[in-house]
Amino acid sequence: MEIIAQHGTTFMVLACLFGFFMAWGIGANDVANAMGTSVGSRALTITQAIFIAMIFEFAGAYLAGGEVTSTIRKGIIDADVMAGHPELMVYGMLAALLAAATWLLIASIQGWPVSTTHSIVGAIVGFAAVGISVDAIHWDKVGNIAASWVVSPLMAGTISYWLFISVKYLILDTEDPFHRAKRIIPVYMWLVGFMISMVTLVKGLKHVGIHLDLGMGGDFADAALASALVGLLVAGFGALLLRRVQEVPNSQNRFYSVERVFAILMVFTACSMAFAHGSNDVANAVGPLAAVVSTVQSGGVISAKAAMPWWILMIGAVGIVAGLATYGWRVIATVGRKITELTPSRGFAAELGAAGTVVIASATGLPISTTHTLVGAVLGVGFARGIGALNTRIIGSIFMSWLITLPAGAGLAIIFFYIFKAIFGFE
């Protein structure tokens, strides 16, 4: 307890610095994947993408980022094992943050495809298993997380597959696809509005301190009703935007005008993608930060129940936006240039499938990789014969990134853990 009392402020400042740096890295690198699809299919310009990302990453992080944050913060490690040594928890979480951030930096410079989520989970498991004890880890929870890394791309792929098939039958393969598109697309927009609103209401408003009661006899039913209404508002707004799209004859491709209608829809799915990304990935930065802060603030009592101060999610959200503004926009432009083969009618299916999966994972508190989920979603559209050419080697590089990132994150975390222990001492 003395170490905490003595160095508490130092720990807090370090944690905030590391956490902010992680969030900055997420904003600089990872957001590009969430937004790149929209930019690549030319549904959004870079500037528009940045604005949408800033607003919805922030909203997602702040409103729906709590569940995953709490998993990272206290779901992976069994706090009871460390009851007598709160400083170990602090060292470990600091080490995990520093390890993940360092590893991401190395990987980025080397051009290796790695995931923030895997780095941080690997780092936490690493320091806890080696630095403390193998029993300190909730292996069942870790197993669930690992399983979700396989399930999430599959699920996103399945959803996107069926979304694209539905587009094919309801819109593209009809007598007058342009007018069909204008009539049907608001339904997809409704889905976007419903999804975001549902997650926000069920998981978000709690910690913002608002309680909703529509008298439907339950929080979930209330939220469903309210979300359905929000969805209608979104769809109505979208329908207004759609009215402005005029049909232009194009001899090169008869679907030119139809794609322009889908481009409007993609603005909406881009919002949902940014929201979903914020809700899941902010936790990678603020989860460990929250663990450190709550340990220090409670004066060394590691409590699994302590509430998380609101400003912690704020640091993460601001960090992401800062990363976007300083560096992320350039990465978005690069990614966007590389994926020009994705037309809005496919891009939306991929984004909506991925965003839906990520948002569900966020609500259940599972930290997953947004990028891998999006890759799964794009492959799903590919399976529906919707994309010109996809590089299947990527699947191999995803497996490689799992195999390399987990031990690398873990190894670095163990090293940093012992360094912190040597610097600040051990009771």
Add this chain to the structure above:
Amino acid sequence: MAGSNILGNLFGRSPIGPIQEHMQVANQAVQLLPDLLRASSAEDWDTAKALHKDIEQAERAADKLKRSVRRHLPKSLFLPVPRSDLLGLVSMQDSVANTARDVAVIVMGRNMRFPESLQEGVLEYTEACAATSNQALLAIQELDELLEVGFSGREVKLVEAMLKQLDKMERRTDKLAIDLRGKLFKLESELPPVDVMFYYRVLSLLGQVADEAEAVGDRLQVLMAK
């Protein structure tokens, strides 16, 4: 952070656009054949020479495009249609250009001029062969629309109708060829034998252009079949 992006590397270059471009260039070579035969019939060898050069150029451009399409179709690519079908399609398109070039080479190399009484028929036949190739191009130009709807439904029916038309046009060239051969047969005893050999040769090469254009359509049909 160039290579670090999984999503950026996920997308390969779609072969659809380049394949369409390839057929366009191949068809360009074929479309010059009627002009070439017209020039030869008028014994305007300067024009014919220029046309021959253009045909050679188009054929070389087609070769280049063909190689680029093949290079960009590694086995690791996941495509909406079988890779081997696409490669077969490109090969067939390429042979259209090659055969057009072969016709030009013979006509130019021998300063060939068909006998007066055959002129009109030969021109009509060449136009018909060129039209067949053009129809094949029209069908190939539907490839991007086919991709848009995921190779199914109405678009497939539309393309199938175009292919039916293509078959019809090819049958017409066959008929014209039989007609011309009949006329040539009646004349052949009065003509220099070597010339006659090459008349037959050019007629059969022109027919081959139409056959290959039809074969392009056949490949497209295979592509659409699930």
